[in-house]
Amino acid sequence: MDLNEEKELVRQAQKAPDAFAKLYDHYYPKIFGYVLRRTVNLEAAQDITSETFVKALRKLWQFRWRNVSFSAWLYKIATNEINQYFRQAEYRKSASLEELQEQGFEPMSPHDPESELVEAQEKLKQYEDFLEIQEKIVRLPAKYQEVITLRFFEQKQIKEIAEILGKREGTIKSLLHRAVEKLREAD
Amino acid sequence: MKHEDLIEKLKNLKTPEIELPGHKQALRVALLNSGHFKQRTIMDWAKILAPITAAVAIIVVMAFFNVIQPQLQIARAKEIARNDPYVQALIEEHELDIAGVQLRDGGVFVLLALPVAETRDQSTPEGCRIVRDALSPSSEEELFSGYILKVDLLEKRVSEFGEIDEVTALKDINLEDIDFVKLEPAETAAPEEADLE
Numbered sequence: 001m002d003l004n005e006e007k008e009l010v011r012q013a014q015k016a017p018d019a020f021a022k023l024y025d026h027y028y029p030k031i032f033g034y035v036l037r038r039t040v041n042l043e044a045a046q047d048i049t050s051e052t053f054v055k056a057l058r059k060l061w062q063f064r065w066r067n068v069s070f071s072a073w074l075y076k077i078a079t080n081e082i083n084q085y086f087r088q089a090e091y092r093k094s095a096s097l098e099e100l101q102e103q104g105f106e107p108m109s110p111h112d113p114e115s116e117l118v119e120a121q122e123k124l125k126q127y128e129d130f131l132e133i134q135e136k137i138v139r140l141p142a143k144y145q146e147v148i149t150l151r152f153f154e155q156k157q158i159k160e161i162a163e164i165l166g167k168r169e170g171t172i173k174s175l176l177h178r179a180v181e182k183l184r185e186a187d
Numbered sequence: 188m189k190h191e192d193l194i195e196k197l198k199n200l201k202t203p204e205i206e207l208p209g210h211k212q213a214l215r216v217a218l219l220n221s222g223h224f225k226q227r228t229i230m231d232w233a234k235i236l237a238p239i240t241a242a243v244a245i246i247v248v249m250a251f252f253n254v255i256q257p258q259l260q261i262a263r264a265k266e267i268a269r270n271d272p273y274v275q276a277l278i279e280e281h282e283l284d285i286a287g288v289q290l291r292d293g294g295v296f297v298l299l300a301l302p303v304a305e306t307r308d309q310s311t312p313e314g315c316r317i318v319r320d321a322l323s324p325s326s327e328e329e330l331f332s333g334y335i336l337k338v339d340l341l342e343k344r345v346s347e348f349g350e351i352d353e354v355t356a357l358k359d360i361n362l363e364d365i366d367f368v369k370l371e372p373a374e375t376a377a378p379e380e381a382d383l384e
Contacts, residue, residue, distance in 0.1 A: 015231075017219045024218065028211050037202055046210050053214060057223050061230055116209045127203045133196075152197035184193045 001026055003069070010070045014061050024053060027071070030154075031078050037153045038082050038145065040134050042120050046113075048085055052078040072163035075150070079164060083142050136186045144179035151176055261288045264295040264338040271345045273370060274299065274336060283333055289358060295340060296362070298351075300333030335365060345370055 001009070012019035031052055036045040055077050063073060125131075137145055146165060150156045158176075162169045188196070265288055268274050277283060277299060286300040337347040349365035 015224065017224050020224075021215065021219055024215055028214075029206055032206065032211070033202075033204065036205060042205075042207070046207060049210075050214050053218055057218055057221070113209060116207050120205050120207055123205050124203055127201060130200055130202050133200065148197065152194075152200070153202045180190055180193055180197070184188060184190055 006070055007065055010060075010063065010065065014063075020057065020060070023070070027074055028053070030071075031074060034075065034149070034154055035078055035082060036124075037130075037134070038149050039085060040124070040131065040138070042117055042124065044085055048078065048081045051081050055081075068163050069160075072160060075154075075156075075164040076166070079146060086138075086142060133183075136183060139186060140179065140182050143175060144182055147172060147176045148179050148183065257290050260290060260295055260340060263340055264288050264297055267338050267340070267343055268297045268299075268336055268345060273348075274345055277334060281333075286333070291358075292362060295338045296360075297336040297338055297345075298333060299336060335360060337367065342372075344372060 009019050009023055013023050032045055032049045035048045039045055056074055137148055147161060150161045158169050158172050162172045265285055268285060283299045283301055285297055287298040289296050332352045335349050335351050336345045339346040347367040347369050349367040351360060
């Protein structure tokens with residue numbers, strides 16, 4: 001999806017469900033993957049992803065394509081949710097699918113979340129190297145976790161990371177350098 | 188491990204690419220059927236109507252303070268003046284009437300003079316030689332004499348009065364030139380004791 005196409009879709013998605021569906025299909029894997037790589041917790045990743053898209057849907061009419069792209073805007077929402085997850089001993093799970101139904105969202109299409117989760121859990125265990133290093137990353141302050149994940153796992157450019165985190169590019173470079181150094185010290 | 192080596196390790200790390208198609212589909216359905224898009228239509232209208240409503244509200248407020256409120260104050264001042272026993276005594280004694288009301292310098296002033304119909308009547312009482320509608324520009328040559336009253340709308344009474352001579356219009360009266368006499372509420376209640384001279 002190129003930038004102009006995305007701009008047009010975002011404009012349409014403010015009113016048309018079809019356009020929103022296209023954006024959702026495009027970004028769901030990215031956001032879910034990002035959240036999972038930050039939390040290494042499938043259930044939390046589900047809830048945070050749900051909350052991210054619910055918030056995006058609710059705030060989409062306010063979104064203006066100015067300094068931040070739609071992609072960065074979504075990552076920003078997800079990042080805030082992840083930070084909230086880490087701050088709170090028990091994430092409020094307001095966006096779990098059951099909670100969404102209680103909030104008036106339509107009933108879910110039939111799927112078996114338990115078996116899906118078990119299967120995904122088994123897959124996740126196979127990424128041993130990642131899990132090993134992620135265990136050290138989560139011990140770092142959130143600001144370092146953010147830049148490491150976005151730069152190395154999400155392959156975001158410095159400019160994009162700056163957009164997502166609302167910081168200057170120079171600050172991101174400096175944060176990234178320090179984050180790697182901290183991780184190296186923890187190794 | 189060196190800094191650069193760790194960077195290389197992070198770059199080449201195989202990260203989990205896991206999807207939950209069931210969750211994805213379920214959330215998709217939930218979002219698209221949530222009714223938020225119907226609410227967006229309401230929000231659209233709200234966005235359009237909000238500035239219009241604000242503009243109308245401002246116009247109404249301005250109209251109230253610039254047109255309606257002054258008219259109400261003028262009407263109230265007339266009523267207060269008419270019901271004031273002291274003014275009633277003045278009117279009866281000199282056959283005067285309210286010839287004009289004007290808001291000036293933060294106060295409300297009522298002009299007491301003879302009715303226009305009597306301006307050409309030779310039996311005009313002393314002190315009320317020629318009377319005309321003070322706010323009417325149609326009879327610029329005519330002059331009037333009478334009394335000017337200051338009405339206190341808060342206390343609902345005539346608070347001061349002064350004599351006027353040979354003035355062409357209420358708006359032309361220089362209030363600083365008027366020797367206003369204060370009326371105490373007690374005086375108002377006993378007009379027969381007030382010194383009309």
